[in-house]
Amino acid sequence: MTRTIEEINEKIKNGKVVVLNAEEIIDYAEKKGIKRTAKEVDVVTTATFSPMCSSGAFLNFGHSDPPIKMTRVLLNDVPAYAGIAAVDAYIGATELSETEGLNYGGAHVIEDLISGKPIKLRATSAGTDCYPRREIETYITKDTINQAYLFNPRNAYQNYTAATNSSNRTIHTYMGKLLPNFGNVTYCSAGQLSPLLNDPYYRTIGIGTRIFLAGSQGYVSWHGTQHNPGKERLPNGTPAGLAGTLAVIGNLKEMSPEYLRACTFRGYGVTIFIGIGVPIPVIDEEMVEFLKIRDEDIYTEIFDYSVQRRNRPSYGKVNYRELRSGKIKIKGKSIQTGSISSYFKALEISNVLKQEIKKGKFYLTNYVAPLPAEEKYNTLDILSREEL
Amino acid sequence: MVRRKLVLSFPENIVTSPITYKLVKEFNLEFNILRAEITPDMEGKMLIELRGDKALIDDAIKYLTDTGVSVQEAAKDIIISKNKCIDCGICTSICITQALTLDSSSFKLKFNKDKCILCELCLDCCPVSAIKVHI
Numbered sequence A: 001m002t003r004t005i006e007e008i009n010e011k012i013k014n015g016k017v018v019v020l021n022a023e024e025i026i027d028y029a030e031k032k033g034i035k036r037t038a039k040e041v042d043v044v045t046t047a048t049f050s051p052m053c054s055s056g057a058f059l060n061f062g063h064s065d066p067p068i069k070m071t072r073v074l075l076n077d078v079p080a081y082a083g084i085a086a087v088d089a090y091i092g093a094t095e096l097s098e099t100e101g102l103n104y105g106g107a108h109v110i111e112d113l114i115s116g117k118p119i120k121l122r123a124t125s126a127g128t129d130c131y132p133r134r135e136i137e138t139y140i141t142k143d144t145i146n147q148a149y150l151f152n153p154r155n156a157y158q159n160y161t162a163a164t165n166s167s168n169r170t171i172h173t174y175m176g177k178l179l180p181n182f183g184n185v186t187y188c189s190a191g192q193l194s195p196l197l198n199d200p201y202y203r204t205i206g207i208g209t210r211i212f213l214a215g216s217q218g219y220v221s222w223h224g225t226q227h228n229p230g231k232e233r234l235p236n237g238t239p240a241g242l243a244g245t246l247a248v249i250g251n252l253k254e255m256s257p258e259y260l261r262a263c264t265f266r267g268y269g270v271t272i273f274i275g276i277g278v279p280i281p282v283i284d285e286e287m288v289e290f291l292k293i294r295d296e297d298i299y300t301e302i303f304d305y306s307v308q309r310r311n312r313p314s315y316g317k318v319n320y321r322e323l324r325s326g327k328i329k330i331k332g333k334s335i336q337t338g339s340i341s342s343y344f345k346a347l348e349i350s351n352v353l354k355q356e357i358k359k360g361k362f363y364l365t366n367y368v369a370p371l372p373a374e375e376k377y378n379t380l381d382i383l384s385r386e387e388l
Numbered sequence B: 001m002v003r004r005k006l007v008l009s010f011p012e013n014i015v016t017s018p019i020t021y022k023l024v025k026e027f028n029l030e031f032n033i034l035r036a037e038i039t040p041d042m043e044g045k046m047l048i049e050l051r052g053d054k055a056l057i058d059d060a061i062k063y064l065t066d067t068g069v070s071v072q073e074a075a076k077d078i079i080i081s082k083n084k085c086i087d088c089g090i091c092t093s094i095c096i097t098q099a100l101t102l103d104s105s106s107f108k109l110k111f112n113k114d115k116c117i118l119c120e121l122c123l124d125c126c127p128v129s130a131i132k133v134h135i
Helices: A005-013 A024-040 A106-114 A285-291 A320-324 A343-358 B019-027 B054-067
Strands: A019-021 A043-051 A056-060 A072-075 A078-080 A088-092 A101-105 A119-124 A135-140 A148-155 A162-164 A171-173 A176-178 A184-187 A210-213 A216-223 A246-251 A260-265 A269-281 A299-304 A314-319 A327-330 A333-339 B002-010 B030-037 B044-052 B070-073 B078-080 B100-102 B109-111 B131-133
Touching: A019 A024, A019 A343, A024 A285, A043 A343, A056 A106, A072 A088, A078 A088, A078 A106, A088 A106, A101 A106, A101 A260, A101 A269, A106 A119, A106 A260, A106 A269, A148 A269, A162 A176, A176 A184, A184 A320, A210 A246, A210 A343, A269 A285, A269 A343, A299 A320, A314 A320, A314 A327, A320 A333, B002 B054, B019 B030, B019 B044, B019 B054, B044 B054, B054 B070, B078 B109
Parallel strands: A019 A043, A162 A299, A184 A333
Antiparallel strands: A043 A269, A056 A088, A056 A148, A072 A078, A072 A119, A119 A135, A148 A246, A162 A184, A171 A176, A210 A216, A210 A269, A216 A246, A260 A269, A299 A314, A327 A333, B002 B044, B002 B070, B030 B044, B078 B131, B100 B109
């Protein structure tokens, strides 16, 4: 049995498409078997809602009169990168406000823009013959500016590490607050709902794949930074740690603050929760084998974040069912666990996407080019020019 | 027999008075001090659970108020903003008494105020500042 994207889109058009979310497919495949499931189900929706630091937005403000070539741009006192054309800028999610520090950053600017709130724009310039203005202070909203699109270099990590703290003091990390003496464990993946864990070898997700991006219809634009497809796999195809990633793009003006949320990890910084949904076409029976993956089949590794090195000591592997139970054991000690990724929101997004497909509002795409199946994962070493 | 969880705030001038002793001696109450903070030159705060006869607890609260102790119902003091909360569950990992948990079927955050001891560990761990405690 094989099924093409064109056949699926025809069914979407005729209102006959059968869509399940990545949680529902588990029991369905269990009851009906692989063959029948592949025959009966056209699409499975996957999703995630997690902090994704490597996110930001390109904005074009339009030209003032007289015009300005902006060299330093502040949006609600948060610096945006302006080293591109005159009134283009990139606001990164983790950039901090020059006046409010950790309480407000690029992520908040993006959320406020999406919510339609006014943003104070200040910019300065040296002034040129063609761009004489040297400073500007004004207010913008998403409706007063030209293009505004999220372009996130690394989202939807295929899997993520779990974190704990062996030291005798509380530490504040991007994995949240970690209490001393193995006081807690935090983890961050949608597990059985997560897009790249349901298509572990990138058979259907590639460059050009249409996705749900924070409420809009966006696209996979490239493989994400730190994409590491060579990570060791379990027999079911899933990596027990950091592996593939996606770079994604989408129209900020069509997004909803329901599916994108600025946040602050105390003692670490500002970042942004992004909601991503990816429809996976059931192209054949093998795809069902991947899609029926359950939390108990997906493993991650627990690392000691109190060790301030690139390679942190590991406390072994654990599966997502154990993590989601709220308690795991490390060295015989029972430790409370907590997720950073919202399974509730991921489930919601998988259902929203399912409904959009059923209602004929969302069509599937063939990818234009596959994600790399091999990619070297480099580290940064301190070298002299001669040692390179 | 009823139970009430209260936050008592002691002004500086009565911090040294044996107030909890009187709760036992004069009102026949059982109590469990869940948390206490008394710093020099500042007011003291105590999270206390009282168990005893309803009328006697009311009398005890009147006694406390007359003495100058401010009394608040503890359970009212934790507020989780439903608009802000995204049900991630990171707070459940540091909630020692398991007052904060994720519902095992809906995966929504649940707060059981009876279990909360107002330790405040959850406050600064919430990435979207959805948890506030006012003592």
